[in-house]
Amino acid sequence: MTALFRRTFLASSMLFVVIGCVETKTASKVEVPSSTTAQPKLSGEVVADGSSTVYPITQAVAEEFMKAHKDVKVSVGIAGTGGGFKRFVVGDTDINDASRPISEKEIEACQKNGVEYLELKVAIDGLSVVVHPSNDWCKAMTVAQLKALWSPGSTVKKWKELDPNWPDAEIRLYGAGPDSGTFDYFTEAIVGKAKSSRSDYTPSEDDNVLVQGVNGDKNSLGYFGYAYYADNSDKIKLVAIADGDDVSKAV
Numbered sequence: 510m511t512a513l514f515r516r517t518f519l520a521s522s523m524l525f526v527v528i529g530c531v532e533t534k535t536a537s538k539v540e541v542p543s544s545t546t547a548q549p550k551l552s553g554e555v556v557a558d559g560s561s562t563v564y565p566i567t568q569a570v571a572e573e574f575m576k577a578h579k580d581v582k583v584s585v586g587i588a589g590t591g592g593g594f595k596r597f598v599v600g601d602t603d604i605n606d607a608s609r610p611i612s613e614k615e616i617e618a619c620q621k622n623g624v625e626y627l628e629l630k631v632a633i634d635g636l637s638v639v640v641h642p643s644n645d646w647c648k649a650m651t652v653a654q655l656k657a658l659w660s661p662g663s664t665v666k667k668w669k670e671l672d673p674n675w676p677d678a679e680i681r682l683y684g685a686g687p688d689s690g691t692f693d694y695f696t697e698a699i700v701g702k703a704k705s706s707r708s709d710y711t712p713s714e715d716d717n718v719l720v721q722g723v724n725g726d727k728n729s730l731g732y733f734g735y736a737y738y739a740d741n742s743d744k745i746k747l748v749a750i751a752d753g754d755d756v757s758k759a760v
Contacts, residue, residue: 526563527605529597529619529626551578556602558586559593560690561716562634562734563606589714590690600624608634608690608734635735636695638748641727646675649749649756655699658730659684663707668728676728682710683722683731689714695732720745 555574557567564587571583588596590607597605598618611619611628619626638655640647646668654671657663658680668675685692687704692712697703713719716737723729724744731745738747749756 526567526629526631527594527597527607527611527626528629529600529603529605529624550580552580553582555581555583555604556586557583557604557606558588558596558602559604559606560590560608561587561714562608562691562736563631565736566631567604567606587715589686589688590693592688592714595688597626598622598624609693636691636698636732637735637738638730638732638750639723639738639745640730640748641723642744642746643727644746646672647730647748649751651751651754651756652699653754655750656701658682659696659706660700661705661707678728681722681726681729682707683719683729684710684712685716685719685733686712686714691716691732691734 555571557571564585568585571585575581575583585606586593586602590605590609593602593605593607594611594615596602598615599622611626618624638650650671658665658671659682665671665680667677667679669677684706685695692706693703696706700706711719711722713722716733719731719733720737720741723731724741730748738745
């Protein structure tokens with residue numbers, strides 16, 4: 510197993526926006542006038558859903574777009590990458606935010622349902638491992654420790670089981686839900702197999718929920734997109750990660 514580490518990031522992953530269309534557009538969709546002599550006045554609705562990691566980008570673009578085109582309503586959801594694709598492949602949404610490429614199964618579903626799409630890479634994201642701000646013992650971890658903690662069937666319950674110098678206290682875990690592309694990437698990079706994870710943790714496709722969970726419990730540990738750490742660095746603490754046994758080299 511290999512993982513990419515850059516400074517405060519646990520691992521990096523590509524973020525995508527997938528834009529689609531179907532032949533049977535409804536009247537609620539955006540209508541573009543045929544005249545090209547002046548800037549067209551757009552009207553209608555654009556529906557986006559998917560990854561909470563990509564959400565801040567899409568929401569910012571949506572707000573600027575609606576300022577320029579006041580008769581267009583753009584709604585942006587956070588069902589998670591997989592949850593968003595479930596809607597996208599049947600033509601229920603116009604845009605799907607994703608923290609992974611569209612899968613072969615999803616491509617087949619698009620073809621079956623007459624959904625044509627364009628996949629755009631918009632950013633590279635970092636995943637962060639975080640703890641409660643009062644946690645003064647877990648400043649760094651190894652990939653091996655994370656794997657022992659998050660693998661299916663893991664029996665690790667307390668901090669001292671990861672390091673004998675850490676407290677004899679139960680770890681409360683928070684992480685991406687199974688419909689999240691972050692979940693797919695983290696499990697593949699850390700556990701070694703996508704979607705392979707222990708199940709006794711608090712999952713959510715909404716990273717804000719995970720931030721609140723970690724912030725509310727001294728013995729918590731969680732993972733999610735770096736942007737949500739950056740926006741909440743006063744509420745949670747970043748854990749350095751070592752791709753080896755020497756935590757002094759953790760970044």
